Amino acid sequence: MSYANLYERSLNDPEGFWSEVAADISWDTLWDEVVDLSKPNFPRWFAGAKLNTCFNALDRHVAAGRAEQTALIYDSPVTETVHEISYREMLDQTARFAGGLRALGVEKGDRVVIYMPAVPEAVIAMLACARLGAIHSVVFGGFAADELAKRIDDAQAKLVVSASCGIEGKKIIPYKPLLDEAIVLSKQKPKYCVILQRPQVGANLQSGRDVTWDDAMGDAVDCVPVDASHPLYILYTSGTTGQPKGVVRDNAGHAVVLKWTMENLYGVKPGEVFWAASDIGWQVGHSYITYGPMIHGATALMYEGKPVGTPDAGAFWRVVSQHNVRTLFTAPTAIRAIRREDPDAALIQEYDLSNLRALFLAGERTDPETLNWATRHLKIPVVDHWWQTETGWPIAGNPIGIEELLVKPGSTALPMPGWRVRCVDENSNDVPAGKTGDIIIEEPMAPGALLTLWNADQRFVDSYFSQHPGHYASGDNGYIDEDGYVFILNRSDDVINVAGHRLSTGLMEEVVATHPQVAECAVVGVADAVKGQMPVGLLVLKSGCYPDPKTLEAEVVALVRAKVGPVASFKHALMVKRLPKTRSGKILRKTIRQIADGSDWTMPATIEDASALDEVERVLGAVMTTS
Template identity: 60%
Template sequence: MNGTSSTGSTRNGTSSTNYRETYERSITDPAGFWGEAAKGLDWFSPPGRVLDRDREPFYRWFPDGVLNVCHNALDRHVEAGAGDRAALIYDSPVTGSVRTYTYRELRDEVARFAGALKNLGVECGDRVVVYMPMVPEAAIAMLACARLGAVHSVVFGGFAAHELAVRIDDAKPAVVVAASCGIEVSRVVPYKPLLDAAIEESAHKPRHCVIFQRPQCPADLVEGRDLTWDDAVAGAEPAECVPVAATDPLYILYTSGTTGRPKGVVRDSGGYAVALHWSMSNIFDTGPGEVMFTASDVGWVVGHSYIVYAPLLAGATTVLYEGKPVGTPDAGAFWRVAAQHRVRTLFTAPTAFRAIKKEDPQGTRIADHDLSNLRHLFLAGERLDPETYAWAGERLGVPVIDNWWQTETGWPIAANPRGLEPLPTKPGSPSVPVPGFDVRVVDSAGNDVPAGADGAIVIRLPLPPGCLPTLWGDDERFVASYLSAFPGHYLTGDGGRFDADGYLYVMGRTDDIINVAGHRLSTGAMEEVLAAHPAVAECAVIGVADGLKGQVPRGFVVLKAGIDAVPDTVAAELVAMVRDRIGPVAALRQVDVVPALPKTRSGKILRRTMRGIADGAAEPVPSTIDDPAVLDALRPVLRPGS
């Protein structure tokens, strides 16, 4: 194969280490910029053409390149002499087990399971649904699909049977790979009955199901269709990497659609590999042999990109953690993992830190662990409020790097490029646009707004490598959902502004901008005020319908553990703070203190669902919810007249 060694040509993979120069080159000469970045990978056939503009707006990167993502994530490091380096550390406080896989061991496990899938008839281009908890076998299954050129679609373990059935019908997998169960803090969740019900409901029937049996809850098998993981690999010969076109899909990842039908985000092979490889050194400042702990789940885009693919493409060590930020066993769980495995880069969601802060407001458990190897904390997935930013930075003593991106983009749109040129951080901002992303803030007519003014955040086409080229089987929906509102631009759906220094501020989804008596107000700005109160652990502000003013804001807060505060007093203080800092026009009159806020499993607060209930709609329980009981308990508080 052609390409460089596993370390790449330079630490940052570009000829310049100045952010502004690098960014400008990525925008004015995207083919030259990304053509150079592509040299950091191995190719069966290097791309002679970097960017295909012929089917605008369906741009394609490296259209004539041929590679294999699994080879680049595993085999090339072994071939370069790094086979004994740690590739993946499985840390599971819920089962009390820790295991380390070297690059050679992980490659061999992946090749063997790829052989098992091949024995079941899986070929290049076939789809495989992966329905598993945070166990090494989930990553092995993903990489095995990549090795064969098959397209994996990971569905978060424990998703409801109907939602799984919808995804099976859309992806039409040849095989489903599942675990018998998942393990939560206080319970075991059987997965196999959910899988059986989903297949019963779906019109498409997979040929086989491979079941990873866990001792906590072994599953019954369907004769002729199901086989265990152990039986599948027992007679399998290791499979070699299959050359695939850079434009061939690597995976489908479903995200919620406004119509109730999930959108299958397609990720191509070549562009994704190039973008992630570049991001590890330039954004995350993490390279070969260094340890990255991304506390997410492989069911979400952060898990795909920064648990599985990016660290391995970079030759780093990735931590796959089966546990929670609190409760497994306590609010010091992340610090234990970071100390034990000598973590350099920690990446998680702000929600996780708010949960830790709620249980351990002073951060006293940090002192119990040696975090001298920790260099960066990256946070993404939910808006990072300045209070959480300050709390984390003060207690950990490392840079706190907010970064903003989406399932659709696959990697950060805006971040602080720590490996390229570390920039000053600013509370409330994910810093600057990442090279490759031509980010603009525009008004309703598509005109750029001046610095300091709010607008819709859009990205000028073409999107850089790694972003979705389309939706699975639905080009028309791709255009309608993302490209029609502002021709020539991708609609992020988020609103925000640039400041005079070019820093981006993302204030939340555009439907979180509320109109109070003709005044457009950001609920995110109000949340910043609420989060600054010393008793508040986390908060949400939603706009609800009002007959007089159109909309009015309502606030909901969760108090820190151990805080001796009277809820009514805190609520009154919060109303006064918003009036003082934003003004009477904000019209925030009601703040409710609640035990918990409803969230998705990825940690996002379910503001849209809360808003619907408050407006009197019969909102169903979202399929992505982490704990339905939290939403059920909140319904009486949310309902009109409460």
């Protein structure tokens, strides 16, 4: 069956389509109906069914003969460690840790905050919660104490699992002082904290509350069946009000769609190695380190390192070669960092990448220059695909496991099953093919999408379904071409208004990135008394490039003028050593814009390197005061 026919069936016969897909999951009780649509905005997939996600990720594979297959590869260049854990070992450790959690009072429905670095114990803790029917909430390791406290409070966490430290490149970050401060700040006081003592830094334990990982291990316990829509986890995203939004994921829809994507979208068969170069604190790490590969019976890979600097820009290719990675999934910013340090891809030639079938990119928009560079040097399909924390899995992509679709640089290809994607104006009217607008999704949301926001049903409706009634507002701006290909340009609030013209900063970034000396860039709109807003570009150059700043600026301005037009009023292209980003690789465009406008701004909790904002403030300040 062609992908087009399969997609159409998912829309015209969702009950039949998803029933067949769900047959690949082990159920304790089958569903009464495939989807319950009785409550608007709140579809419930596989209503009436019962299952356990941990059973689907571990127990069934051990029973089916995969006990000695590697479930998880842990590759940590920062600790010079490589460790493989079989499905049998993973099941034993998970069942015993679940028993330990139960002995500490954790039962079905209780919330457990996991504040861990990229170590196997973090995955074991997540699966142990799922085994009990407890609800985990992973907070990115090293997050600021006040942000951690907000999440402990909102989730009403009964217990916290953490580690003595994390390692970011060459920096050791003690976690325990941050956790202790967070508990002081929080109103909710977790009864217990389980602490993994790492050899790099030991943690001081509080008597009566803190338990070491080893001491927390208990007797193995069986899986607890839960309802299809029972929450598997809460994953917090930053809210515009300062109160984080807790995205709630179900068990049933989540398991069904992740199993489907592994082979059909990513082209990975059971037993093969899939590497999502992310962190479990982010959505990608939940879906495609902890859950997707193991539900599928594949081998997941967890990497404690960086794309460059651990030790060099060949780090990813070493991992791919050493572990026979079949599909690599990372953020465009990682490939841009590698390209910046190794523009001629000399380090790629040092490794045997013959087993690598595809590179998937997501997390932010992939500019065509980055996609073309990777395609040229890796000589494999490079797939830009689009999804969000809220959706839990890709909305649009290139399903290479079914058929390899034409790649259009700048596009995330076609919608995945169950997603009815539209491009509309502010009145929810469809816009012509190729014209930019708001990208929205017709209800009901596909299986695996968020159920709601934790303890905030009305906020959920207001945030996602009030702008375009009957549709999920993605918050992204872009267009759909005549072939149905989806092009995501930027967040809707990154569309700027220059003298009455609505212009996409994403399109300008795409043009700026074509300059042969530019490794990556960001374009933001800043306030202008005459034209409303004016675009300003920040440029990071490729390694070994040292142009005259004024000459470079003139060349980049000329590029934008030629490709976008004089209407863009693009006049400033400023060099910086690095762009301020979140730890997941997203450029902090809003903060850059606030700095340029002279507005009040706060240090984002998710920032990777705070010193990058100091440079941006200095560079923008020099220009804005003379403009």
